[in-house]
Amino acid sequence: xxxxxxxxxxxxxxxxxxxxxxxxxxxxxxxxxxxxxxxxxxxxxxxxxxxxxxxxxxxxxxxxxxxxxxxxxxxxxxxxxxxxxxxxxxxxxxxxxxxxxxxxxxxxxxxxxxxxxxxxxxxxxxxxxxxxxxxxxxxxxxxxxxxxxxxxxxxxxxxxxxxxxxxxxxxxxxxxxxxxxxxxxxxxxxxxxxxxxxxxxxxxxxxxxxxxxxxxxxxxxxxxxxxxxxxxxxxxxxxxxxxxxxxxxxxxxxxxxxxxxxxxxxxxxxxxxxxxxxxxxxxxxxxxxxxxxxxxxxxxxxxxxxxxxxxxxxxxxxxxxxxxxxxxxxxxxxxxxxxx
Amino acid sequence: xxxxxxxxxxxxxxxxxxxxxxxxxxxxxxxxxxxxxxxxxxxxxxxxxxxxxxxxxxxxxxxxxxxxxxxxxxxxxxxxxxxxxxxxxxxxxxxxxxxxxxxxxxxxxxxxxxxxxxxxxxxxxxxxxxxxxxxxxxxxxxxxxxxxxxxxxxxxxxxxxxxxxxxxxxxxxxxxxxxxxxxxxxxxxxxxxxxxxxxxxxxxxxxxxxxxxxxxxxxxxxxxxxxxxxxxxxxxxxxxxxxxxxxxxxxxxxxxxxxxxxxxxxxxxxxxxxxxxxxxxxxxxxxxxxxxxxxxxxxxxxxxxxxxxxxxxxxxxxxxxxxxxxxxxxxxxxxxxxxx
Numbered sequence: 001x002x003x004x005x006x007x008x009x010x011x012x013x014x015x016x017x018x019x020x021x022x023x024x025x026x027x028x029x030x031x032x033x034x035x036x037x038x039x040x041x042x043x044x045x046x047x048x049x050x051x052x053x054x055x056x057x058x059x060x061x062x063x064x065x066x067x068x069x070x071x072x073x074x075x076x077x078x079x080x081x082x083x084x085x086x087x088x089x090x091x092x093x094x095x096x097x098x099x100x101x102x103x104x105x106x107x108x109x110x111x112x113x114x115x116x117x118x119x120x121x122x123x124x125x126x127x128x129x130x131x132x133x134x135x136x137x138x139x140x141x142x143x144x145x146x147x148x149x150x151x152x153x154x155x156x157x158x159x160x161x162x163x164x165x166x167x168x169x170x171x172x173x174x175x176x177x178x179x180x181x182x183x184x185x186x187x188x189x190x191x192x193x194x195x196x197x198x199x200x201x202x203x204x205x206x207x208x209x210x211x212x213x214x215x216x217x218x219x220x221x222x223x224x225x226x227x228x229x230x231x232x233x234x235x236x237x238x239x240x241x242x243x244x245x246x247x248x249x250x251x252x253x254x255x256x257x258x259x260x261x262x263x264x265x266x267x268x269x270x271x272x273x274x275x276x277x278x279x280x281x282x283x284x285x286x287x288x289x290x291x292x293x294x295x296x297x298x299x300x301x302x303x304x305x306x307x308x309x310x311x312x313x314x315x316x317x318x319x320x321x322x323x324x325x326x327x328x329x330x331x332x333x334x335x336x337x338x339x340x
Numbered sequence: 341x342x343x344x345x346x347x348x349x350x351x352x353x354x355x356x357x358x359x360x361x362x363x364x365x366x367x368x369x370x371x372x373x374x375x376x377x378x379x380x381x382x383x384x385x386x387x388x389x390x391x392x393x394x395x396x397x398x399x400x401x402x403x404x405x406x407x408x409x410x411x412x413x414x415x416x417x418x419x420x421x422x423x424x425x426x427x428x429x430x431x432x433x434x435x436x437x438x439x440x441x442x443x444x445x446x447x448x449x450x451x452x453x454x455x456x457x458x459x460x461x462x463x464x465x466x467x468x469x470x471x472x473x474x475x476x477x478x479x480x481x482x483x484x485x486x487x488x489x490x491x492x493x494x495x496x497x498x499x500x501x502x503x504x505x506x507x508x509x510x511x512x513x514x515x516x517x518x519x520x521x522x523x524x525x526x527x528x529x530x531x532x533x534x535x536x537x538x539x540x541x542x543x544x545x546x547x548x549x550x551x552x553x554x555x556x557x558x559x560x561x562x563x564x565x566x567x568x569x570x571x572x573x574x575x576x577x578x579x580x581x582x583x584x585x586x587x588x589x590x591x592x593x594x595x596x597x598x599x600x601x602x603x604x605x606x607x608x609x610x611x612x613x614x615x616x617x618x619x620x621x622x623x624x625x626x627x628x629x630x631x632x633x634x635x636x637x638x639x640x641x642x643x644x645x646x647x648x649x650x651x652x653x654x655x656x657x658x659x660x661x662x663x664x665x666x667x668x669x670x671x672x673x674x675x676x677x678x679x680x
Contacts, residue, residue: 239554
C-alpha cells in the first residue's frame with residue numbers, strides 16, 4: 001500500500017536546500033512512498049527538473065505563494081498566511097490527499113494551523129507533542145513536549161492513551177510500559193494534577209508502572225517506554241537533555257584537541273568516538289508527532305540537516321503505515337464508551 | 341575566623357563509613373574548621389580514637405540515639421525522631437553552636453525538620469533548594485530543586501532574591517545574571533506564574549536577563565549564573581541531566597570495551613577520558629543548600645562517597661565564611677522595605 005506525505009518544502013532554517021534532498025532520498029529508499037513538495041513552484045521546479053522526471057507520478061509540486069516566518073506569531077500565521085507552504089501542506093492532509101505533513105517550520109504556527117485546519121479527535125481535549133529519546137534500554141517516548149503549559153489530570157490521562165498507541169505503532173510493543181513523570185517515586189510526592197492523574201492511570205487498562213523521575217528518560221533503573229508529563233515540564237526536560245549532550249560533546253572535543261598527544265589519542269580512538277557520536281546523534285531522533293488531531297503532522301527541528309529531516313519523514317512513513325491517527329481515534333472511542 | 345559544621349554522621353547510604361573520612365579530610369585541609377559529628381557515640385568514638393586525639397578541640401562527637409531512615413516519611417521523622425542525628429545536628433545550628441549542618445539523609449525529612457527547627461527568614465514564604473551544575477560557561481546555579489511543587493510568581497521572585505546572594509557568595513560574582521526557566525524565549529511563552537514572575541523580575545534591581553530554556557542549564561547560547569524555576573520543573577531538569585550523563589558514560593564505556601581494538605584505543609585515550617570524566621564528575625557538584633531558613637543546611641546526595649560528601653562539607657565552609665544566611669536576611673529586609 002502506498003503512502004503520500006506532504007512536505008512543507010519552505011520550512012525550517014534551510015528550506016528546500018534540506019527538504020528536497022531528504023525527500024528524494026526517502027523516495028529512493030521506499031518505492032511505496034509518494035511525496036508532494038509544497039512551496040514556491042518557481043523555486044521548487046527549478047531544483048527538481050531531473051527528479052520530477054525520475055520519480056514521475058510519485059513526486060509532485062504543489063504551489064504555495066506564502067511562507068510562515070520562523071519567528072512569526074502563531075495567530076498572525078493563522079490569519080494572514082492562508083496560502084503558506086505550511087498551511088497548504090496541512091490542507092492536503094485534511095483533504096485526504098496526503099496521509100501526513102512534515103514541516104521544519106515555526107512550531108507554534110504549525111500547531112495553531114494544524115489544530116484549526118484538522119480539528120481535534122472527538123474525546124480529546126488538547127493536542128500533544130510526542131517524541132523519542134535514546135535510553136539505556138533502547139528508546140523512551142515522551143509527551144507532552146510543549147503544546148500545553150497547564151494540564152489537568154484528565155489531560156495527562158488522555159496523553160497516556162494517545163501516547164500508548166504511538167509507541168505500539170512505532171516500536172511494535174504490545175503493552176508499552178507507561179510512567180508518569182514526578183519528582184519522586186513515593187505516593188505522596190508531586191503536585192495535585194500528577195497525583196490525580198496517577199489515580200486515573202491506576203484504574204485504567206493501560207500498563208501503568210507508576211511514577212518515574214527525570215533520569216528515567218535516558219537511564220532509569222527500570223525500563224519505561226512512554227513517559228507522560230505536561231508540556232512545560234516535558235519541554236524543559238527535553239531541552240535540559242539537549243544542553244547536557246552539548247556540554248559533554250563540547251568537553252570531549254576540547255580535551256581531545258588540547259595538544260599533540262591528545263590529538264593522536266583522538267586519531268586512535270576515532271572509530272569508537274564516531275560510534276559514540278552516532279549512538280547519541282540527535283538527528284536520528286528528529287521528528288515530533290502532533291497527536292490528538294484528525295490527521296498526522298510531524299514537526300522536524302528547525303535547524304534540521306538532510307539526515308535529520310529524512311528521519312522525520314521516515315517517522316511519518318511509519319505512522320501512516322501503522323494508521324496511528326485511526327488507532328488513536330478508535331482507542332479514544334472505546335475508552336470513552338467504557339467510562340461513560 | 342573559625343567555622344563550625346555539624347555533620348549528620350549517620351545519614352546517607354553509607355553513614356559513618358563516608359561521613360567520617362570526608363570530615364577528617366576537611367579538618368586536615370582547613371585549620372580554621374571545627375566539626376561536630378552527630379550520631380551514635382559508641383559507633384563514632386570507636387571509629388575516631390586517633391582523630392579525636394589528633395584534632396583535639398576541633399573535632400567532637402555529639403550523641404544522638406536515633407536515626408532517620410532513608411525512606412521514612414517526613415512527618416514521622418519530625419514527630420518521632422527528636423533525638424535523631426539529623427535533628428540534633430540541626431539543633432546545633434539553631435543554638436549557634438554550628439554555622440551549618442551537612443546531611444546525606446532523607447531529603448524530605450531534612451527539609452521538614454530544618455523548617456520546623458530553624459524557622460523561616462521573615463519575608464520569605466518558603467524555603468528553596470539550590471545547587472550548581474557544570475556549564476560551557478563555568479557553573480550554573482539553579483533553584484528550586486524540589487522543595488516546592490507549586491509556586492506563585494512571588495515565590496519565584498523570592499527564590500531569585502535568595503539565589504542571587506548564594507551565587508554572589510559562592511562564585512564571587514558582583515551581579516549574577518539571572519534567568520527564568522521557560523519553554524521559549526519569547527514574551528508570550530510560558531504559564532501564568534512564569535509570566536507574572538518575569539514582570540516582578542523586570543521591575544526589580546536584580547540583573548535579570550529574561551527567559552532561558554532547559555539547554556541553558558548546561559550549554560545555552562548566553563551565560564546565565566542563576567536559573568529560577570519551581571521545584572517540580574527544577575527537580576525534573578536536574579534528574580533529566582543526571583540521566584543523560586549516565587546514558588553517555590554507559591555508551592562510552594560500552595563502546596570502548598567492545599573488543600580488543602577498542603580496548604587498546606581506550607588505553608591510548610585513557611588520559612583524555614580520565615580528564616573528561618573528572619570535568620563532568622557529579623561528585624564535584626554534590627551539595628544542595630536549603631535556603632530561606634534562619635540557618636544553613638546542606639543536603640548531600642544520599643549515595644555520596646567520600647569525595648562527594650567532602651564537596652558538600654566544603655560548600656558549607658564557603659557559605660558559612662560568606663555569611664550567606666545573614667546576607668539573604670539583609671537583602672530580604674531591604675527588598676521588602678523598598679516595596680512596602
